[in-house]
Structures are given as C-alpha cells and as structure tokens.
Amino acid sequence: AQTVTQSQPEMSVQEAETVTLSCTYDTSESNYYLFWYKQPPSRQMILVIRQEAYKQQNATENRFSVNFQKAAKSFSLKISDSQLGDTAMYFCASTLYNDMRFGAGTRLTVKP
Amino acid sequence: EAQVTQNPRYLITVTGKKLTVTCSQNMNHEYMSWYRQDPGLGLRQIYYSMNVEVTDKGDVPEGYKVSRKEKRNFPLILESPSPNQTSLYFCASSLSTTGGRGEQYFGPGTRLTVT
Numbered sequence: 001a002q003t004v005t006q007s008q009p010e011m012s013v014q015e016a017e018t019v020t021l022s023c024t025y026d027t028s029e030s031n032y033y034l035f036w037y038k039q040p041p042s043r044q045m046i047l048v049i050r051q052e053a054y055k056q057q058n059a060t061e062n063r064f065s066v067n068f069q070k071a072a073k074s075f076s077l078k079i080s081d082s083q084l085g086d087t088a089m090y091f092c093a094s095t096l097y098n099d100m101r102f103g104a105g106t107r108l109t110v111k112p
Numbered sequence: 113e114a115q116v117t118q119n120p121r122y123l124i125t126v127t128g129k130k131l132t133v134t135c136s137q138n139m140n141h142e143y144m145s146w147y148r149q150d151p152g153l154g155l156r157q158i159y160y161s162m163n164v165e166v167t168d169k170g171d172v173p174e175g176y177k178v179s180r181k182e183k184r185n186f187p188l189i190l191e192s193p194s195p196n197q198t199s200l201y202f203c204a205s206s207l208s209t210t211g212g213r214g215e216q217y218f219g220p221g222t223r224l225t226v227t
Binding site: 033046105 | 200218
C-alpha cells in the first residue's frame with residue numbers, strides 16, 4: 001500500500017523568499033503519479049503541480065517547482081518569491097490508478 | 113461555470129439518523145471520489161467511481177455507502193452516522209478515465225457534525 005509522509009506540520013516564510021516543503025512516499029510500483037494540492041483558508045482544494053513518475057524532468061508551474069528524487073522516494077515542493085496568497089495548507093498526494101493517498105499536510109504561513 | 117457542487121455545506125445531526133450528502137459535477141467527468149479530512153490525518157479516500165454503476169472502496173469505506181446512477185451525481189450515504197464520522201467531506205471529479213491520475217476538481221466541502 002502507498003503511504004505519503006509530510007514531516008513538517010507547520011512552516012513559515014517571509015514574503016518574497018523561497019521555501020521548500022518536504023514529502024516522502026512509499027510504493028513498490030514503478031508507474032505512479034504525484035501531486036501537490038493547496039488548501040487556503042477558504043477550504044477549497046486546488047491543484048498546484050502534478051508529476052508523472054516515469055518522467056525524469058521535474059515539473060514546474062510558474063513560481064512552484066518540485067524536486068522529484070525517484071530513488072529516494074522524495075517529492076518536495078519549492079515556492080519561489082512567496083506571496084501572502086500562498087498562505088495555506090499544502091498536501092502531498094500519490095496515486096497508482098484510482099486510489100489516492102494524501103499526506104497529513106504542512107501549514108505554510110507567509111509573513112509580510 | 114465548470115464546478116463540483118456539494119449539499120449541504122454544513123450539517124449537524126444525531127447518532128443513527130440516516131443522511132445523504134449530494135455531489136454533482138457539470139464537466140462530464142467519468143471519475144468521481146469522496147474524501148474525508150481530519151486534523152493530522154490529511155484527506156482519506158472513502159469511495160470512488162470510475163463511471164456509472166462502477167464504484168469501489170477507498171481507504172476508509174466503513175460506515176458509508178455510495179451510488180452512481182448518473183454520470184453527474186455521486187451521493188454519499190451515511191445510514192447510521194456515529195460521532196467518529198464527524199469530519200469535513202470533499203467530493204471530487206476527474207476527466208481522466210484512468211482514475212485519480214488526472215487533475216481532480218474538488219467541491220467546496222461539507223462540514224458534518226454527529227452528536
């Protein structure tokens with residue numbers, strides 16, 4: 001069974017700085033997908049970034065990028081030029097086919 | 113507007129009183145799923161559906177039922193709710209016919225309290 005671990009319950013960063021959120025996962029499969037979802041105070045779940053395990057190139061979406069280390073089963077999220085609107089819970093998730101596994105989340109606060 | 117809707121948004125009920133949380137999407141998505149979110153546990157999948165009349169258990173299906181009679185609707189049924197089902201519930205849908213591999217679009221959430 002897949003497991004997803006986020007070891008940082010809370011983090012903070014100054015506006016305009018860079019922060020990295022950690023995520024590790026455990027699966028015996030080779031073809032899987034990884035995600036980072038953002039949940040702002042509104043509770044809405046929003047996809048930040050998606051990575052296909054068979055692709056070696058790290059996914060990027062504007063200020064968001066990942067460091068995907070397949071051998072180490074690590075999938076960290078880097079947020080550059082942090083903005084106040086980035087304040088949210090961030091969930092790492094993985095899936096093989098239909099089942100989704102989420103980590104416990106990291107609460108990120110961006111300070112002015 | 114493309115969206116996933118859930119009703120009700122907030123619900124307080126008593127132990128044992130059957131309830132249904134509705135979920136509807138207007139994006140013609142094949143895949144739909146239900147999750148519960150609890151502090152310190154993240155989101156856990158309850159049930160998912162690949163298409164009409166095709167449903168399967170997720171990580172925490174005990175105490176829940178679902179049905180998928182129409183492509184757009186995927187209701188979550190609690191036949192005899194208990195206090196440990198107090199949680200925040202999310203419905204989600206995805207275009208991907210390979211299930212959760214695609215981007216999932218989430219509903220706004222339903223806050224359920226069982227006393």
